[in-house]
Amino acid sequence: MRALAKPFRIDVEAVSSFLPSRALRGWHGILLLALFLASLAIATAHAQSGAAAGPPSPLATLVEWIPFILRGFLLNLGMSFLAMAIATVLGIGLGLLQLSRSRFLSLPAWLVTHLFRNSPWLVILFVVMLLVPFELQLPGGGTFIMSDWLKATFAFSLPVMANVSEIVRGAIVSIPKGQWESAESLAFTHGQTLRWIILPQCVKRAIPPWMNWYALLTMATPMASILGVREAVGNGQAAMEAAGARPELLVPFYLFLLLLFFAYIYPISIWTRMIERKYAVDS
Amino acid sequence: MPLVSIKEVHKSFGKLEVLRGVSLDVKKGEVVCIIGPSGSGKSTLIRCINGLNDIQKGSITVEGQEVNDPKLDKLALRKKVGIVFQQYNLFPHKTALENVMMAPVKVLKEPKREVEERARALIAKVRLSGKEDVYPGHLSGGQQQRVAIARSLAMRPDVMLFDEVTAALDPETVKEVLLTIKELAAEGMTCILVTHEMGFAREVADHVYFTDRGVIVEHGPPEELFTQAKDERTQRFLSQIF
Numbered sequence: 042m043r044a045l046a047k048p049f050r051i052d053v054e055a056v057s058s059f060l061p062s063r064a065l066r067g068w069h070g071i072l073l074l075a076l077f078l079a080s081l082a083i084a085t086a087h088a089q090s091g092a093a094a095g096p097p098s099p100l101a102t103l104v105e106w107i108p109f110i111l112r113g114f115l116l117n118l119g120m121s122f123l124a125m126a127i128a129t130v131l132g133i134g135l136g137l138l139q140l141s142r143s144r145f146l147s148l149p150a151w152l153v154t155h156l157f158r159n160s161p162w163l164v165i166l167f168v169v170m171l172l173v174p175f176e177l178q179l180p181g182g183g184t185f186i187m188s189d190w191l192k193a194t195f196a197f198s199l200p201v202m203a204n205v206s207e208i209v210r211g212a213i214v215s216i217p218k219g220q221w222e223s224a225e226s227l228a229f230t231h232g233q234t235l236r237w238i239i240l241p242q243c244v245k246r247a248i249p250p251w252m253n254w255y256a257l258l259t260m261a262t263p264m265a266s267i268l269g270v271r272e273a274v275g276n277g278q279a280a281m282e283a284a285g286a287r288p289e290l291l292v293p294f295y296l297f298l299l300l301l302f303f304a305y306i307y308p309i310s311i312w313t314r315m316i317e318r319k320y321a322v323d324s
Numbered sequence: 325m326p327l328v329s330i331k332e333v334h335k336s337f338g339k340l341e342v343l344r345g346v347s348l349d350v351k352k353g354e355v356v357c358i359i360g361p362s363g364s365g366k367s368t369l370i371r372c373i374n375g376l377n378d379i380q381k382g383s384i385t386v387e388g389q390e391v392n393d394p395k396l397d398k399l400a401l402r403k404k405v406g407i408v409f410q411q412y413n414l415f416p417h418k419t420a421l422e423n424v425m426m427a428p429v430k431v432l433k434e435p436k437r438e439v440e441e442r443a444r445a446l447i448a449k450v451r452l453s454g455k456e457d458v459y460p461g462h463l464s465g466g467q468q469q470r471v472a473i474a475r476s477l478a479m480r481p482d483v484m485l486f487d488e489v490t491a492a493l494d495p496e497t498v499k500e501v502l503l504t505i506k507e508l509a510a511e512g513m514t515c516i517l518v519t520h521e522m523g524f525a526r527e528v529a530d531h532v533y534f535t536d537r538g539v540i541v542e543h544g545p546p547e548e549l550f551t552q553a554k555d556e557r558t559q560r561f562l563s564q565i566f
Contacts, residue, residue: 223413
């Protein structure tokens with residue numbers, strides 16, 4: 042009843058125990074997508090049963106093009122995996138460099154980190170498109186074709202790299218100095234201390250924000266469609282074009298794309314929260 | 325030849341001079357306690373012995389090896405000198421047993437089986453049998469500190485440094501840690517302790533040094549220092565404590 046009386050007040054009791062996962066579970070996104078598709082199928086069947094001549098219904102058009110859009114979605118996934126891998130490797134290196142004793146290393150690392158953390162992804166995407174050549178000469182003598190999707194992947198990896206760099210730096214700084222001292226006293230070298238003592242403790246702290254950036258990265262991949270990369274959204278647009286560019290196609294097509302991404306990313310964000318809570322309890 | 329020899333050591337942090345010409349010798353098997361008011365440079369001194377802090381002037385040798393030699397083999401020094409800290413500094417992502425095993429396995433590259441046997445024996449020695457697979461976060465302060473002692477002993481040091489190891493502990497767990505150190509001393513381990521536990525110093529120390537503002541004011545066997553202190557600063561410090 043309290044909720045009804047003053048709906049705009051914050052529910053103080055719920056603040057500490059609030060779990061969005063209780064209301065909406067990870068698989069609910071997939072359920073929503075399934076429901077949407079089922080309703081499409083029913084509506085299409087209805088429309089066709091009483092069909093006369095004329096263009097197929099918007100829903101029938103969507104159903105027809107779904108395999109094409111899903112093929113594009115595979116590219117979104119591929120780009121997100123590859124970009125995350127690049128971002129993680131480069132970001133860890135950059136984060137360590139930020140903490141280097143030498144200003145000649147730490148300053149550039151700091152600069153690169155903050156440059157890419159604080160610029161719009163779309164602008165980074167354009168800059169990479171313009172600056173990275175179409176063909177890369179390999180030192181072995183061969184050439185490597187930088188196709189548009191590879192360039193876009195590299196572009197998306199840059200801001201994530203910068204954020205991973207900050208995650209790594211923050212995690213290392215949060216380890217008490219006594220850990221370094223006791224390792225040093227036990228004759229660990231600097232490298233051994235990092236490898237066996239400091240970084241393993243960082244992993245726990247870094248995983249939830251790292252996963253969060255993966256989700257953001259995946260949501261950013263449709264930006265590549267602007268440059269003609271044939272991922273899910275680009276394919277969706279191409280499909281609408283091919284189907285006659287009818288305005289009534291827009292809503293079902295974009296709704297489908299929305300649910301498609303939601304069904305994939307929402308479980309990841311729920312999973313991230315679970316890990317976060319688990320580690321909070323552990324320590 | 326003394327095992328640890330400290331001669332005319334000066335050490336500053338920036339403009340602040342914390343050690344102003346400290347000398348002391350520790351013979352093999354001896355137990356030495358360093359007492360004195362906070363900020364007198366006790367902990368700094370002990371940390372200089374294993375090279376955690378560097379010094380500006382003077383000399384520190386361990387078994388004849390100069391600690392501040394730039395060409396010093398740090399690994400060799402740290403194998404000889406074990407240190408236990410006030411804040412235990414156990415590795416929280418490793419179990420008690422793994423904490424003890426880590427340095428011999430990763431640094432000395434000794435065979436794991438052999439090290440594990442030794443580590444289990446050390447954990448038993450500090451009376452923590454049964455806690456081998458427990459993570460530090462689930463151990464009491466006194467238990468963590470005893471794991472830290474076992475961890476240092478696993479490197480088979482010739483001398484052990486204890487830097488106010490009971491200062492952060494609950495009173496009821498202080499005793500068990502002191503008992504462990506006492507047993508260690510009785511076995512002939514050379515020990516250098518910075519401590520505020522005067523009763524303990526009196527009981528186990530062969531020699532007690534009283535430091536104040538970066539110098540050693542007075543030293544001698546415990547019964548002498550604690551009952552017939554000559555210097556007025558020592559008397560004042562002891563009267564505040566007892």
